[in-house]
Amino acid sequence: MIEIKKPHGSVWFLAFCVELYKDEKGQSGQRAYNYLRETGATDFIIKCWEGLHMTGPLYIIDSIDEYIKNHNAGHVARSTESVAD
Secondary structure: OOOOOOOHHHHHHHHHHHHHHHHHHOOOHHHHHHHHHHOOHHHHHHHHHHHHOOOOHHHHHHHHHHHHHHHOHHHHHHHHHHHHO
């Protein structure tokens, strides 16, 4: 059995963020999750969840996009392409 050593609330918040992100970008949940994982945004969400969860959906999406932009230059272009898929 795999043991998850993340705080319980951060896991729920990560799922919430994936749902927000997929809806905003017009992607499937799996595609959004994979993209966030590949760019390191899932780690960002989990590390910052206590502050992010007290903000609104638009701020959360903007924060995720800003993180990806600043830490994954190659993924930014692909993010835009995958919306059209």
